[in-house]
Amino acid sequence: MSEEVRVLHIISTLVSGGVQSVVLNYAAAVKPYGVVFDYVVQGKGNPEIEQACLKSGSRIYYLPQMTKHPIRFIFELRKLLRVHREYRILHTHHNFLNFIPLFSAFLTKTPVRISHSHMAVKKGTKFKSAIRAMGRWLILRLGNEFWACSKEAWFSLYGRLSQKAYILHNSVDKEIYMFKDNERNEYRRNVGVNTTDFVCICVATLSERKNQTFLIEIIKELPSFFKLLLVGDGAIRPQLIDFAKEIGVDDRVLFLGDRDDVSALLSAADCFVLPSKAEGLPVSIVEAEMNGLPCVISDCISREVDFTGKVWFEPIDGHGINTWKERLLQIEASHYEHVSPSREVIASSGYDISVEGKKLAQKYKELLEK
Secondary structure, three states: OOOOOEEEEEEOOOOHHHHHHHHHHHHHHHHOOOOEEEEEEEOOOOHHHHHHHOOOOOOOEEEEOOOOOHHHHHHHHHHHHHHOOOOOEEOOOOOHHHHHHHHHHHOOOEEEEEEOOEEEOOOOOHHHHHHHHHHHHHHHHOOOOOEOHHHHHHHHHOOOOOOOEOOOOOOOOOHHHHHHHHHHHHHHHHHHHOOEEEEEEEEEOOOOOOHHHHHHHHHOOOOOOOEEEEEOOOOOOOHHHHHHHHHOOOEEEEEEEEOOOOOHHHHHHHEEEEEEOEOOOOOOHHHHHHOOOEEEEEEEOHHHHHOOOEEEEEEEOOOHHHHHHHHHHHHHOOOOOOOOOHHHHHHHHHEEEHHHHHHHHHHHHHHHOO
């Protein structure tokens, strides 16, 4: 039996959604191949998720928040890596801040130091651009593996071509997210929408970056049988609730909070929407495509996410609201059949976790053999 490989992942906290979902999906997928994920986190996360990780054999280390205490973080991570020499791979998921954990790994001569980009950011102010350039410069010198969820996210963080470029898709378990007709009407009743309603769903943290305010404005412009399900929670939830009341659509915008039944809610919907201002390659879109939903998403999101041919990339500035309104009306009038893509399409997409998990486990082992 081959030796177990333990990979130390650097994330913010263990919660549902976003980068964490991607990491946790792969954690389950690589374990049958002798790879175990352990986690450095910077605060308490979801207790149920943390307990599930511990029960699966993972370890969790709590370190100071790197954005507030970068020097303490560097020294405590260095100490951890010196004590636990079994960690020959460090894999960090903090985009332009990846240089902070990479510095600790560089100091301890950790053999494999992976920087992972999860976001494609637009050009900002000169100051922000200078800060990002410094982060990029440090990452390229302290790391020795440079990964991303998409080509756009790769170029955003690393800025130039490299033989070390590696794209790890945000893959999901196809069996979980396949459309289930028996759940559709049940869940529509549960959340309070009619069988004749056209239901748009957005699965994302409630935040300025995810831009749910834009969706609420669009619902105002659409016929009354259009309903919006907002799945997720976040700091701006009170403002969004107040805004929906202010413009008179609070009966058509349903705030469902964090849920562990997203796959069933997708089966209950008619269209997935995500008007983000900046993204890498959101796993929520992959989940929606696995379910067979047409998707209308921001044009800042990588085209690589479209593997079904039912994804529309629309602008969110200028006349964006009218564009989205017309697109959603077109989709509603087209009566798309709600059915998951074929297994052949899924297998060739690069988003099937059962296929990609095996590849990732092999990739880690190959890196240790170099």
